[in-house]
Amino acid sequence: KAGVTQTPRYLIKTRGQQVTLSCSPISGHRSVSWYQQTPGQGLQFLFEYFSETQRNKGNFPGRFSGRQFSNSRSEMNVSTLELGDSALYLCASTRLPGLNEQYFGPGTRLTVT
Amino acid sequence: AQTVTQSQPEMSVQEAETVTLSCTYDTSESDYYLFWYKQPPSRQMILVIRQEAYKQQNATENRFSVNFQKAAKSFSLKISDSQLGDAAMYFCAYTPNTGNQFYFGTGTSLTVIP
Numbered sequence: 001k002a003g004v005t006q007t008p009r010y011l012i013k014t015r016g017q018q019v020t021l022s023c024s025p026i027s028g029h030r031s032v033s034w035y036q037q038t039p040g041q042g043l044q045f046l047f048e049y050f051s052e053t054q055r056n057k058g059n060f061p062g063r064f065s066g067r068q069f070s071n072s073r074s075e076m077n078v079s080t081l082e083l084g085d086s087a088l089y090l091c092a093s094t095r096l097p098g099l100n101e102q103y104f105g106p107g108t109r110l111t112v113t
Numbered sequence: 114a115q116t117v118t119q120s121q122p123e124m125s126v127q128e129a130e131t132v133t134l135s136c137t138y139d140t141s142e143s144d145y146y147l148f149w150y151k152q153p154p155s156r157q158m159i160l161v162i163r164q165e166a167y168k169q170q171n172a173t174e175n176r177f178s179v180n181f182q183k184a185a186k187s188f189s190l191k192i193s194d195s196q197l198g199d200a201a202m203y204f205c206a207y208t209p210n211t212g213n214q215f216y217f218g219t220g221t222s223l224t225v226i227p
Contacts, residue, residue, distance in 0.1 A: 033214065033215065035217075041219070042204070042217055042218065042219035042220055043204065043217040045214050045215065045216070045217075048214055056214045058214070088156065090158065092158075092215075101146075101148055101160045101163050102160075102215060103160070104150075104157065104158035104159075105157075106155075106156055106157050107156050107157075
């Protein structure tokens with residue numbers, strides 16, 4: 001069974017631009033969570049989607065948004081990029097929300113210049 | 114508030130020796146799950162071990178075992194016979210059994226000395 005995939009793996013953007021990251025969960029997994037990982041803050045929860053609905057949201061500004069499609073694939077979007085948005089963005093999937101361990105993708109390394 | 118604390122930013126261990134990584138958490142829930150994840154330099158986060166709070170028996174996976182102290186809200190990871198491949202960032206994580214989000218600690222960077 002294929003693991004969680006994330007595209008693109010690396011991305012360089014400039015301040016003010018917007019970016020869209022994609023995550024395909026493990027087949028059969030319907031819950032997708034997104035995290036921002038930075039050296040100083042560790043993993044910060046962004047949001048979780050299940051059955052195309054956002055179930056939980058972390059403490060991030062409205063510039064961060066996401067969605068989930070009927071095939072469980074998920075995208076997250078960051079608008080008006082800031083230098084502080086530079087981070088590794090990790091996606092994780094589970095079969096059902098919260099009841100099982102999360103399986104992580106390799107991440108997308110976003111650099112904002 | 115539900116928080117996970119890893120008080121050791123960095124640890125080191127001699128190859129073949131044993132090391133223990135500490136984790137404490139704060140929750141008012143009685144039913145939850147705890148995890149240790151490993152993130153090698155390649156960045157793929159891998160599940161190491163998981164513990165259900167209702168189980169008194171400590172989880173074990175080969176060379177990895179935990180010391181789960183529910184009353185103390187402590188969840189430490191012991192790595193026996195450390196190998197070079199164990200070098201990684203280790204994250205402790207918690208999720209309540211209510212289908213809500215995962216909470217992660219800030220991580221412990223483990224170095225294995227040959």
